[in-house]
Amino acid sequence: MTLHQAIASPGCGCDRQDMLHALVSIDEALARIAAHASPVGRTEALQVGSAPGRILALPIRSRSMAPAFDNAAMDGYAIKTSVLTGPGPWALRVVARVAAGQDPSTVLDGVSAARIFTGAPIPTGADAVVMQEDVIRDGDFIHLSRRPVSGLNIRVAGSDMAEGATVLEKGRRLGPREIAACAAAGAGILRVRRRLRVALLVTGDEVRRAGGAREAAQIWDVNTPMLTASLACAGIEIVASAQGADNLAGLVHQLSEMAAQSDLVITTGGISVGEEDHVKPAVMALGGETLFSGVAIKPGKPVSVGRIGKAHWLGLPGNPVSAFVTFQVFGTALIRALTGEVTEAPARRHVVTGTPIRRKAGRCELRPATLAGFDALGREIVSFEDATHSARVGLLSIADGLMFLPSDAECLPAGALVEFQPFCQS
Ligand SMILES: Nc1nc2c(c(=O)[nH]1)N[C@H]1C(S)=C(S)[C@@H](COP(=O)(O)OP(=O)(O)OC[C@H]3O[C@@H](n4cnc5c(N)ncnc54)[C@H](O)[C@@H]3O)O[C@H]1N2
Numbered sequence: 001m002t003l004h005q006a007i008a009s010p011g012c013g014c015d016r017q018d019m020l021h022a023l024v025s026i027d028e029a030l031a032r033i034a035a036h037a038s039p040v041g042r043t044e045a046l047q048v049g050s051a052p053g054r055i056l057a058l059p060i061r062s063r064s065m066a067p068a069f070d071n072a073a074m075d076g077y078a079i080k081t082s083v084l085t086g087p088g089p090w091a092l093r094v095v096a097r098v099a100a101g102q103d104p105s106t107v108l109d110g111v112s113a114a115r116i117f118t119g120a121p122i123p124t125g126a127d128a129v130v131m132q133e134d135v136i137r138d139g140d141f142i143h144l145s146r147r148p149v150s151g152l153n154i155r156v157a158g159s160d161m162a163e164g165a166t167v168l169e170k171g172r173r174l175g176p177r178e179i180a181a182c183a184a185a186g187a188g189i190l191r192v193r194r195r196l197r198v199a200l201l202v203t204g205d206e207v208r209r210a211g212g213a214r215e216a217a218q219i220w221d222v223n224t225p226m227l228t229a230s231l232a233c234a235g236i237e238i239v240a241s242a243q244g245a246d247n248l249a250g251l252v253h254q255l256s257e258m259a260a261q262s263d264l265v266i267t268t269g270g271i272s273v274g275e276e277d278h279v280k281p282a283v284m285a286l287g288g289e290t291l292f293s294g295v296a297i298k299p300g301k302p303v304s305v306g307r308i309g310k311a312h313w314l315g316l317p318g319n320p321v322s323a324f325v326t327f328q329v330f331g332t333a334l335i336r337a338l339t340g341e342v343t344e345a346p347a348r349r350h351v352v353t354g355t356p357i358r359r360k361a362g363r364c365e366l367r368p369a370t371l372a373g374f375d376a377l378g379r380e381i382v383s384f385e386d387a388t389h390s391a392r393v394g395l396l397s398i399a400d401g402l403m404f405l406p407s408d409a410e411c412l413p414a415g416a417l418v419e420f421q422p423f424c425q426s
């Protein structure tokens, strides 16, 4: 496998045009993830009801037609429409009673009807079910005043699924709708990918547990709870979580232990250019490699992806908004590649800006934006802050997604068309 070495130059210089060439584009970073990360681990068999959140390792094919037999869609009377000759009303003798689950051996002969219930097999010879509200029952007879069309209220065998039809492709994530389709297709045991093992290491001597005691110049840890929640959205549990040592030797030890017990190690912080940023040197000291290190985006420029031994590594910036945004864009892409997930991610779509934008050209900006209604043409409008602040978490909760501002866009008028990627929700 060819992996790209870390960018040698330590100085990304933020928006300096001469240094932007050292960063890869979003599309290039995503292409490298897609090219180098493939599904990890074995597969396992699970009962259909125990598989929510898992990724299918084999396609699901319907074991029989669904429905497997013609059956009634309503409680009422099964009749043969061809016996309704001349003008109505018609009287039919009720000669049988068929409930759901009953053997479909009833045969309708002559001018007769069968009492039938929703889900019950249609008697041989019948071609319509008349709702009980549309007949008058009088002893053994029903009276019909309107002619039903052939096929009325009959759920035809195979109308939902043909036998052998592919109901779900491999790689689909199993939510309630997919589980329902598997069950209807007769798939009681599913072959799924084993859970991805993710380890999380947040670095920074100043970082303290959220809400815990802290001293001057210390901060509460936003990244551990935020990434735990982001991973839960992707159906992933963390197998190990720790606060990283802020020195090279300590980080080397922790990363090596985490890499040995996980498929993916996520770090936050410590990947910028200062001498206090030890994560990349620690990855390199372990013989690790980088797929890319630095993307021409704001926020999140230092985001890196690579490997430490057999484990993959996702290096997120320490600033919480940068970490959140880069996890949304690159973390979810990496996890999809490692789990083999093919389920469509929330699609990027076009929205229009509610107010003008003035910004510095250079990096493509992924600015949190809030859906704020529709314009006169029915296009969705977004509102947003004047700039992207990588450390301001306060307003993140009112954003619905990320607005993509092209790298060369310095001035955009109100009403400009921009790409918008909704946050993954669940
Ligand atoms: N000279 C340069 N300095 C910086 C550059 C640059 O190109 N040249 N890049 C800036 C950019 S852009 C970013 S983003 C940050 C990324 O820095 P690190 O990933 O090394 O992160 P840290 O320095 O460790 O922390 C940054 C910031 O985030 C706070 N933090 C860290 N962890 C947490 C946490 N778990 N919860 C809440 N907040 C956290 C930390 O206290 C810092 O304030 O570098 C710029 N510098």
Ligand code: MOO
Residues within 6 Å of the ligand: 297, 298, 299, 300, 301, 302, 317, 319, 322, 390
């Ligand atoms: O790219 Mo950094 O994420 O601006 O703050």
